[in-house]
Amino acid sequence: MALSLFSGRSKVVNIVVNDHSIRYVELKQRNPAIPLHYGQRYLPPGIIMDGKIQDFDTLENILDECLDDWKISRREIRFTVPDSLVIIRKVSIPVDVKEDEIHGYLYLELGTSIHLPFEDPVFDIIPLGIEDQKQQILVFAAPEQYITEYADLFKAIKLKPIAADISPLAIYRLYYQQALKSENEILLTVQFDLDVVSMCVFEEHIPVFMRHIPGDLKESWKVKSGRGRFSDQELVYEGEVNEITFQLEDIYRDIAKLMDFYHYSLTQGKNEVTRILLNGDHPMLDRILKDMKERFGIQVDTLKVPLQGEATEELPKAFHLALGLGLKEV
Secondary structure: OOOOOOOOOOOOEEEEEOOOEEEEEEEEEOOOOEEEEEEEEEOOOOOEEOOEEOOHHHHHHHHHHHHHHHOOOOOEEEEEOOHHHOEEEEEEEOOOOOHHHHHHHHHHHEOOOEOOOOOOEEEEEEEEEEEOOEEEEEEEEEEHHHHHHHHHHHHHOOOEEEEEEOHHHHHHHHHHHOOOOOOOOEEEEEEEOOOEEEEEEEEOOEEEEEEEEEOOOHHHEEEEEOOOOOOOEEEEEOOOHHHHHHHHHHHHHHHHHHHHHHHHHHOOOOOOOOEEEEEOOOOOHHHHHHHHHHHHOOEEEOOOOEOOOOOOOEOOHHHHHHHHHOOOOO
């Protein structure tokens, strides 16, 4: 299955699945991006772990119920590939390899000049130009087995997957559409979800480096009945307060380490992160935003998406990823 990350169609449903939830957004219009319908469902622990489906049948049954509740049966969909499954590599290849031959070349070179931490990958690429008499390309790779499982899952409930994407690209499209980018900025996107924190550095619209931090305390968050506008479920923290404080501090230190690694090791001191874009579904995202502004000494932003017809109400940030996914061209 081709992993088409960079390739909109109206009324396509945009689905984001992670270890603890399923969310969808259907767009009313693309520019500016306005949501028409949206919803979420929390998953029991153990259905998905580290982005990999552990209980296919139960997940299929839950998704089938969601289709009825959300009235999105037999629709075309875009979906995100779990961040924990994706890696980015900058690869040099001979200049005489034609564009339509690059994928074949990459497969031939696997295990020799190109090394990945898994077998049987699916690829997408971005050409970066010629450097030192070599073609430079950015390679996005994920294990075919797990991507195919998600595609098979959707097909089993009569949905029609037409494109896959990764979360940094999805949220960056929404960021770019809102005209927030500054000239010459180096942007670090931080997707701060309950189960994983995903970070990606962008240079001039290009994601050049990704890293993921597993969330260690998601079992301390319990799903309770709620009466919110966006879901009849909510997450309540039942662990020790100091425990989550320590976890957040550890993650902030990891973010700082990534910024230092990019500055000193990847760019030899030439470039450094100038701005952070924070997004995610963590229930404490407001506190995390405040902490990060105080800690890092650079601009830290979140996106705001007003709901149509609402003077003050915004689409919750947990849905921004699915909304950005809806801006992807197919």
